[in-house]
Amino acid sequence: xxxxxxxxxxxxxxxxxxxxxxxxxxxxxxxxxxxxxxxxxxxxxxxxxxxxxxxxxxxxxxxxxxxxxxxxxxxxxxxxxxxxxxxxxxxxxxxxxxxxxxxxxxxxxxxxxxxxxxxxxxxxxxxxxxxxxxxxxxxxxxxxxxxxxxxxxxxxxxxxxxxxxxxxxxxxxxxxxxxxxxxxxxxxxxxxxxxxxxxxxxxxxxxxxxxxxxxxxxxxxxxxxxxxxxxxxxxxxxxxxxxxxxxxxxxxxxxxxxxxxxxxxxxxxxxxxxxxxxxxxxxxxxxxxxxxxxxxxxxxxxxxxxxxxxxxxxxxxxxxxxxxxxxxxxxxxxxxxxxxxxxxxxxxxxxxxxxxxxxxxxxxxxxxxxxxxxxxxxxxxxxxxxxxxxxxxxxxxxxxxxxxxxxxxxxxxxxxxxxxxxxxxxxxxxxxxxxxxxxxxxxxxxxxxxxxxxxxxxxxxxxxxxxxxxxxxxxxxxxxxxxxxxxxxxxxxxxxxxxxxxxxxxxxxxxxxxxxxxxxxxxxxxxxxxxxxxxxxxxxxxxxxxxxxxxxxxxxxxxxxxxxxxxxxxxxxxxxxxxxxxxxxxxxxxxxxxxxx
Numbered sequence: 083x084x085x086x087x088x089x090x091x092x093x094x095x096x097x098x099x100x101x102x103x104x105x106x107x108x109x110x111x112x113x114x115x116x117x118x119x120x121x122x123x124x125x126x127x128x129x130x131x132x133x134x135x136x137x138x139x140x141x142x143x144x145x146x147x148x149x150x151x152x153x154x155x156x157x158x159x160x161x162x163x164x165x166x167x168x169x170x171x172x173x174x175x176x177x178x179x180x181x182x183x184x185x186x187x188x189x190x191x192x193x194x195x196x197x198x199x200x201x202x203x204x205x206x207x208x209x210x211x212x213x214x215x216x217x218x219x220x221x222x223x224x225x226x227x228x229x230x231x232x233x234x235x236x237x238x239x240x241x242x243x244x245x246x247x248x249x250x251x252x253x254x255x256x257x258x259x260x261x262x263x264x265x266x267x268x269x270x271x272x273x274x275x276x277x278x279x280x281x282x283x284x285x286x287x288x289x290x291x292x293x294x295x296x297x298x299x300x301x302x303x304x305x306x307x308x309x310x311x312x313x314x315x316x317x318x319x320x321x322x323x324x325x326x327x328x329x330x331x332x333x334x335x336x337x338x339x340x341x342x343x344x345x346x347x348x349x350x351x352x353x354x355x356x357x358x359x360x361x362x363x364x365x366x367x368x369x370x371x372x373x374x375x376x377x378x379x380x381x382x383x384x385x386x387x388x389x390x391x392x393x394x395x396x397x398x399x400x401x402x403x404x405x406x407x408x409x410x411x412x413x414x415x416x417x418x419x420x421x422x423x424x425x426x427x428x429x430x431x432x433x434x435x436x437x438x439x440x441x442x443x444x445x446x447x448x449x450x451x452x453x454x455x456x457x458x459x460x461x462x463x464x465x466x467x468x469x470x471x472x473x474x475x476x477x478x479x480x481x482x483x484x485x486x487x488x489x490x491x492x493x494x495x496x497x498x499x500x501x502x503x504x505x506x507x508x509x510x511x512x513x514x515x516x517x518x519x520x521x522x523x524x525x526x527x528x529x530x531x532x533x534x535x536x537x538x539x540x541x542x543x544x545x546x547x548x549x550x551x552x553x554x555x556x557x558x559x560x561x562x563x564x565x566x567x568x569x570x571x572x573x574x575x576x577x578x579x580x581x582x583x584x585x586x587x588x589x590x591x592x593x594x595x596x597x598x599x600x601x602x603x604x605x606x607x608x609x610x611x612x613x614x615x616x617x618x619x620x621x622x623x624x625x626x627x628x629x630x631x632x633x634x635x636x637x638x639x640x641x642x643x644x645x646x647x648x649x650x651x652x653x654x655x656x657x658x659x660x661x662x663x664x665x666x667x668x669x670x671x672x673x674x675x676x677x678x679x
Contacts, residue, residue, distance in 0.1 A: 087127055087146050090156040094403045094598050096657050098410040102157055104148060110412050112192055112268040114443040115511050116282055117364040121272040124232075125149050128174040130160070135169040135237050139204075143173050149269060150192065150408055152262040157404040163252060164263035166242045172234040172265065180227040184276045187222045192267025192438055194236055196245055201233040212497075213238070213247065214436040214457050215504045216267070238263035244494035246459035246501050246526075248434040249399070256604055259647050262407040267438050277301050278361040279353055284511045285328065285543060288371035288387060291336055294328040297351060305360070310350040313337070318347065338387050339368030339513050341428040344449030346513070368446060368513030372544055374559060374580060377679065382580040384545070384636045386451075386516075390679040393451060393516075393637035394672045395429035396422055396653065397585060400437055401646045403598060403656050407435065414658070415441045418643060419450050421654060425665055426672025431584070431639045434458050434522060436505055445514040453517040453547065453584075453639070454509060456502050460526030461488040473524075473552035474568055481527045481555055489528040498526065502533070506541055517545040519584075523564065524553045531557035550584045560584070566606045566641075570626045572633050582637040583630075587622065588651040591615050591662050596655035598647045605651045616663040623671045631678045638675070 087104055089095075103109065106126045111117055129143035130153070151158035153170055164170050181187055189200070195213030199206060208219035240261045241251045250261040283296040297307055307323040311331070323329045337345040346366045353361040373385040383390040398418070402410055409415045415437075422430060429451035432441075436457065445452050464487060472479075484490040489498075502520060509515055518537050521527040527549060534548035534557040548557035551564035561576045564585035572581060590605020591612070597603050609615040627638060645652035653668070654661050 087148065087159050089148070089159055089404070090161040093156060094596070094657055095156060096402050096404050096410055096414065097659055098402075098414045099157070099404045101411050101413070102148075102404070107148065107157075108150060108268055108409070108412060108438075110440055112190070112270060113439055115284075115365045115439070116279075118272055118274070118362070120274075121270055122179075124174065124176060124269040124271060126174075128172040130173070131171045132162075132164065132168050133171065135167055137169065139235075140171045140173075140233075143171065147172065149174075149265050150267050151405050152195070152266045152408065153264050154260050154262060155404065155406045155408065157408070157410060163261065164236075164238055164240075165252075166237070166239045168237070170236045170238075170264045172232075172236075174232050175229050176232050176271070178225045178227055178230050179273065181222070181273055185222075185273050186220055186276060186278075187225060187271060187273055188218050189221045189232075189269075189271045190216060190218045191265065191269055192216050193436070194234070194265050194267075195250075195262055196238040196243070196247075197236065199235045201231075201235075203231050204233065212501060212504070213245065213262075215501065215508060221271075234265065236264045244459060244461050244491050245497060246457040248457045254647060255602070257649055259401060260406055266406075266408045275360040277303060277305065277353065277355060279351060279363050282351070282363070282365060282511065283328070284349075284365070284367045286367060286369045286371070286513070287330070288338070288369055290330075290332075291334055292330050292332045293347075293367060293369070294330050295323060295349075296328045297323055297325055297353075299325045299353060303355065306354045308352045308354070312348045312350070323351070333369065336369045339370040339446075340386060341423075341449040341451055344368070344447060346447060365511070366446070367511065370513055372516045374545070381634050382577070382636070383679065384580060384582075392631070392676050392679050393429040393582075394427050394675050395431050395451070395453065395637060395639040396427050397433050397639050397642040398422075398430040399433045399642060399644075399646050400435045400441070401644070401656075403647075409438065409441070412440060416444050416448070417658065419444050419448050421661070422643060423448065423450060424669065425653065425661075426669035426676070428676065429453065429516075429637070429639075430643070431455065431519070433642075436508070439508075442509060442512045442514065446512060450514055452512070452515045453519055454505070454515050455519040455522055455550075456498075456505060458522055458525040459498060460494055461491060464488060464524050474565075478553050478555070481524070481530050481549070481553060484528050487524055487527045489526055494526075495528055499533075502537070503540075506537065510541065515544065517547055519547045519550050521549050523551040524549070527553065531555040534558040547582070547584060570630065572630055572635070580636040581630075581634045582639075583627070583635060584637070584639050585641050586638065587619070587640040588642070589615055589618050589622070590651040592650050593655055593660055593662065596657050596659055597645065597650060598656055602648045603650045604648060612662055612664065616667050619663055620667060620671060623675070627675065628678070631675065
């Protein structure tokens with residue numbers, strides 16, 4: 083079948099398109115912090131059809147689609163919009179191994195946007211709602227060894243609904259981008275024992291030279307849980323754990339994690355019963371501490387590992403011209419992170435998207451701090467020019483008025499909070515994540531101060547940017563402003579919260595041959611050459627950012643890592659071919675900022 087398939091090439095693609103594997107794209111293990119040996123990647127070619135969503139089940143399939151790329155993407159081989167009144171159907175024959183009576187077969191989906199129904203051999207085995215989080219289904223009782231039929235049906239309201247959807251719209255333009263519908267992260271299955279480790283929580287305790295580890299298992303039976311911690315293959319600690327509670331393991335003379343020295347300890351956990359190993363998982367952790375303290379001059383700062391640490395960040399939306407929200411290859415994710423490091427950035431703000439787990443793994447091992455946004459939703463965006471101007475002038479509307487912020491639908495608020503919990507639970511163990519961002523620019527914002535307090539309650543180890551950019555509710559942990567076009571000024575003094583510039587810049591350049599749509603490209607401030615663009619960036623940093631650092635500025639987030647569709651304000655082009663500014667100058671300026679503490 084693979085010889086019939088073609089990636090759509092009538093538009094801009096990335097430099098990674100040619101490396102997309104049709105047989106099994108993104109074939110790396112998708113869950114690096116809970117890894118087992120016995121797994122099967124189910125990415126690759128599926129049959130598909132798009133029907134009216136009132137049709138309960140398809141009677142035929144019309145073509146091929148490459149999973150895990152959304153139907154709207156070029157990499158999928160389809161590149162068409164899924165309308166809100168349609169249902170996308172997938173079918174694939176999967177080979178199921180023979181499993182013993184004490185084993186289970188678990189089917190995993192990294193992310194499917196938005197409502198999905200899963201069928202095995204035409205029997206419904208599970209449903210899921212939500213576009214950004216993984217889910218799993220035990221299919222042991224519905225399969226037999228050998229070939230079995232997997233069918234998935236998906237609907238997606240995109241921006242006609244109230245669900246969290248980020249910048250996905252049916253009619254893309256400017257800061258609104260092509261939608262991602264259907265499967266967009268890896269599909270895979272694994273064989274596990276009836277007696278297995280279902281989840282793992284890891285909390286480094288920097289000041290106590292210890293790490294706390296909580297394994298949760300699938301049964302209350304009598305078991306032995308053995309933990310091994312290694313440093314590049316050398317055993318550091320070996321001990322037993324108690325299930326369903328945090329076990330404290332001391333690590334004297336530990337190696338700390340930081341962007342400059344991203345050291346990770348490897349973890350192996352064995353679950354055994356009566357001397358027989360039932361489950362083995364591999365994981366990792368990093369020893370780091372995030373805190374807000376006064377520096378030696380009495381100014382509130384962000385601290386890393388008990389030292390003031392200036393965070394020089396870039397906004398990272400994680401879009402690609404071939405895969406849209408799905409990275410074309412694992413290397414594409416690595417290269418974005420390494421390029422930003424080479425330009426002197428030590429932080430990425432993952433903007434309104436939850437990435438595949440391997441992206442966070444690469445940030446952990448390469449050394450890149452992460453601010454993690456919750457994908458935005460609600461019944462519309464409140465960010466017109468009037469709202470921007472009011473925010474700039476200091477108006478801060480109370481976000482208990484749900485209608486003003488287009489969150490008056492109670493189901494929308496409930497689903498948001500469920501997704502926020504799911505995101506934090508999913509990414510809890512990631513060492514590089516230092517900040518949670520529940521709301522961005524008032525978009526779907528509600529009860530932000532209360533929400534931030536809740537986030538801090540379930541995860542006190544990280545910062546919270548409760549209302550990034552606009553309509554501050556005096557919540558945790560930052561004074562957080564966005565500034566485009568207008569001059570950047572320090573907000574009124576807040577002696578309880580450090581000041582961060584969580585978006586700024588957006589300087590733009592159109593490079594013919596490297597843009598999504600040259601006629602419709604836009605940016606906040608447009609420049610004709612790399613020299614002019616670099617000079618403007620240098621002027622912005624030196625004359626507006628540097629003077630604010632002694633006054634309390636503790637972190638910056640420049641917009642943005644790459645161009646995204648018609649938005650051409652990236653440091654690199656959308657196809658990832660060209661760095662637009664002089665790299666040596668950008669790095670020098672960023673290094674200067676980092677050295678000011």
